[in-house]
Amino acid sequence: MILTVTLNAALDVTYQVPAVEWDGVNRVAAVHRRAGGKGVNVARVLAALGQEVLVTGLAGGPTGRAIEADLGAAGLPAALAPIAGESRTTLAVSQPSGATLFNEPGPRVSEDELGDFLTHYESLLDGARAVVISGSLPQGVPADVYARLAAVAAARGVPAIVDADGEPLRHAPGGRPAVVKPNAEELARAVPHGTPEEGAQALRERGAEAVVVSQGEAGLLAVTAGGVLRARMPYKVEGNPTGAGDALVAGLALGLVERSPWPERLRRAAALGAAAVAAPVAGDFDRDVYAHVHPLIEIV
Amino acid sequence: MILTVTLNAALDVTYQVPAVEWDGVNRVAAVHRRAGGKGVNVARVLAALGQEVLVTGLAGGPTGRAIEADLGAAGLPAALAPIAGESRTTLAVSQPSGATLFNEPGPRVSEDELGDFLTHYESLLDGARAVVISGSLPQGVPADVYARLAAVAAARGVPAIVDADGEPLRHAPGGRPAVVKPNAEELARAVPHGTPEEGAQALRERGAEAVVVSQGEAGLLAVTAGGVLRARMPYKVEGNPTGAGDALVAGLALGLVERSPWPERLRRAAALGAAAVAAPVAGDFDRDVYAHVHPLIEIV
Numbered sequence: 001m002i003l004t005v006t007l008n009a010a011l012d013v014t015y016q017v018p019a020v021e022w023d024g025v026n027r028v029a030a031v032h033r034r035a036g037g038k039g040v041n042v043a044r045v046l047a048a049l050g051q052e053v054l055v056t057g058l059a060g061g062p063t064g065r066a067i068e069a070d071l072g073a074a075g076l077p078a079a080l081a082p083i084a085g086e087s088r089t090t091l092a093v094s095q096p097s098g099a100t101l102f103n104e105p106g107p108r109v110s111e112d113e114l115g116d117f118l119t120h121y122e123s124l125l126d127g128a129r130a131v132v133i134s135g136s137l138p139q140g141v142p143a144d145v146y147a148r149l150a151a152v153a154a155a156r157g158v159p160a161i162v163d164a165d166g167e168p169l170r171h172a173p174g175g176r177p178a179v180v181k182p183n184a185e186e187l188a189r190a191v192p193h194g195t196p197e198e199g200a201q202a203l204r205e206r207g208a209e210a211v212v213v214s215q216g217e218a219g220l221l222a223v224t225a226g227g228v229l230r231a232r233m234p235y236k237v238e239g240n241p242t243g244a245g246d247a248l249v250a251g252l253a254l255g256l257v258e259r260s261p262w263p264e265r266l267r268r269a270a271a272l273g274a275a276a277v278a279a280p281v282a283g284d285f286d287r288d289v290y291a292h293v294h295p296l297i298e299i300v
Numbered sequence: 301m302i303l304t305v306t307l308n309a310a311l312d313v314t315y316q317v318p319a320v321e322w323d324g325v326n327r328v329a330a331v332h333r334r335a336g337g338k339g340v341n342v343a344r345v346l347a348a349l350g351q352e353v354l355v356t357g358l359a360g361g362p363t364g365r366a367i368e369a370d371l372g373a374a375g376l377p378a379a380l381a382p383i384a385g386e387s388r389t390t391l392a393v394s395q396p397s398g399a400t401l402f403n404e405p406g407p408r409v410s411e412d413e414l415g416d417f418l419t420h421y422e423s424l425l426d427g428a429r430a431v432v433i434s435g436s437l438p439q440g441v442p443a444d445v446y447a448r449l450a451a452v453a454a455a456r457g458v459p460a461i462v463d464a465d466g467e468p469l470r471h472a473p474g475g476r477p478a479v480v481k482p483n484a485e486e487l488a489r490a491v492p493h494g495t496p497e498e499g500a501q502a503l504r505e506r507g508a509e510a511v512v513v514s515q516g517e518a519g520l521l522a523v524t525a526g527g528v529l530r531a532r533m534p535y536k537v538e539g540n541p542t543g544a545g546d547a548l549v550a551g552l553a554l555g556l557v558e559r560s561p562w563p564e565r566l567r568r569a570a571a572l573g574a575a576a577v578a579a580p581v582a583g584d585f586d587r588d589v590y591a592h593v594h595p596l597i598e599i600v
Contacts, residue, residue, distance in 0.1 A: 015391075015402055015404075017402070020322075020400070021400075022320075022322060022400050023397070023398040023399065023400055024400065024401070025401040025403065026400065026401060026402050026403065027403055027405070028402050028403060028404045028405060029405070030405075031389075031404050031405070033362075033386075061366075061369075062333075062362060062363075062365055062366030062369050063362075063366070065362055065365060066361075066362030066363070066366075069361075069362050086333075089331075091315075091391070093402065097323070098322075098323040099323065100320070100321075100322050100323055100324065100326065101324070101325040101326060102315055102317070102326045102328050102393065103325065103326065103327055103328060104315075104328045104331050105327070105328060105329070105330075105331070
């Protein structure tokens with residue numbers, strides 16, 4: 001089983017409105033509700049690829065129960081730890097001319113709740129072949145938590161992938177994760193000077209075993225113990241980049257549990273990322289695009 | 301106990317956003333979630349006045365559970381009947397310059413679910429001194445349902461107040477309710493010709509025992525078996541008119557169970573309506589405004 005951790009799990013809601021009347025009353029034509037958060041999206045992609053997954057993280061209040069209900073409906077096994085606060089909702093008001101997003105502040109997590117989660121997390125690692133730790137942190141959770149989660153996994157021989165931004169990314173290498181996966185902007189924020197390769201190398205020097213940098217259309221850069229590799233995309237896939245990073249991380253996790261060579265891991269991760277761009281909803285990917293782009297990706 | 305029926309119970313959500321960036325990403329500064337729907341607001345006012353209440357209606361999905369959880373947290377006894385569909389959310393995106401409202405389409409109710417509710421409703425009437433039936437109908441529910449609910453109550457000697465619009469209002473008098481409470485616009489839609497007094501009289505002729513028409517700042521018009529009465533407001537209360545009609549209906553329900561004379565009923569109902577305008581949230585009322593305005597209302 002691959003464990004995915006989503007400390008700030010969300011209910012992703014989409015309102016379709018033909019033409020929003022701002023400062024007026026709008027009838028919503030259609031509503032979509034779906035469990036979200038980066039780790040949930042990673043789990044969806046892994047499950048679609050036939051992998052056993054387990055979703056963990058924190059969930060609270062009626063919104064937390066809605067998240068759990070949707071995971072159940074989607075057939076995604078979940079073992080979320082309860083919190084008193086209410087899980088966040090993200091709302092996209094979508095009209096033909098564009099979308100307006102509203103992100104709730106989300107719950108505040110107490111020290112005791114985080115402590116209970118850590119105990120719960122340790123028990124789940126027993127059956128895990130890899131753990132994916134990704135996304136934003138709820139309020140009250142210290143920025144080094146991803147480093148701690150990775151370290152606990154490493155101590156049990158479970159390789160961890162961390163996909164984070166800001167302070168949690170800066171701390172992550174300290175937990176000696178198998179892979180840290182920033183995108184180019186996140187890496188530039190974490191290591192402000194030098195080239196992406198130098199930045200990735202800096203994160204390796206701080207403890208990460210490998211660093212994979214997603215660079216959008218420019219493909220992937222991987223800095224590993226075995227050297228530097230790049231995945232070059234054969235063409236631009238049009239669509240919705242939300243969730244592309246999560247599909248990419250799912251590909252990396254698969255490579256990790258299958259212990260496949262790095263060129264193969266990167267090719268699959270890059271192909272899944274591109275196939276996710278072609279799918280309208282985060283957590284999905286387009287199988288035809290995946291099959292088409294995969295053999296054309298150049299590893300150099 | 302006073303029973304309030306809310307077939308289209310809602311979760312009323314408010315997002316406070318300092319300045320909305322349309323077509324952009326917005327951080328929500330504060331979120332408020334509260335069980336809503338007209339019957340729920342009526343129950344809140346009655347409970348605040350020390351009355352025993354019971355909230356019934358339909359609730360489904362995670363949003364239905366959120367509604368029930370909020371009623372529980374507010375100390376409002378509830379016995380909602382379950383439906384498979386998901387209860388609706390109303391969202392108000394509030395910024396200093398104004399508010400944008402989004403109304404979800406809400407659930408579709410099956411014939412079986414409605415049948416189960418009617419059985420449930422009958423059993424709840426046993427302990428009821430009055431029943432308040434108000435608000436919109438979910439999809440799939442026939443427009444004569446309020447007439448049926450009133451008729452079932454009448455057959456058991458429980459007086460009913462119906463607060464509805466459109467087809468449900470046109471049908472309502474057929475159930476011989478004790479009071480039908482449209483506002484001026486609703487009455488004009490239901491009985492397009494003649495004065496408000498003639499319109500109210502027409503609803504009485506179709507079966508309503510009394511008709512109370514809310515006319516905003518102009519006060520109330522009551523057409524009863526004992527004649528025509530008007531409540532005249534002493535001054536305009538500034539504020540939020542949402543929920544004023546529900547407070548007014550709560551006042552009428554109170555008059556019904558206390559069998560108070562019509563002038564007294566009207567004065568209290570009008571004072572509660574005005575006091576609700578002075579409170580920012582539907583279902584609340586301002587006790588100071590209530591105490592101040594009540595003795596000044598003129599009944600003619």
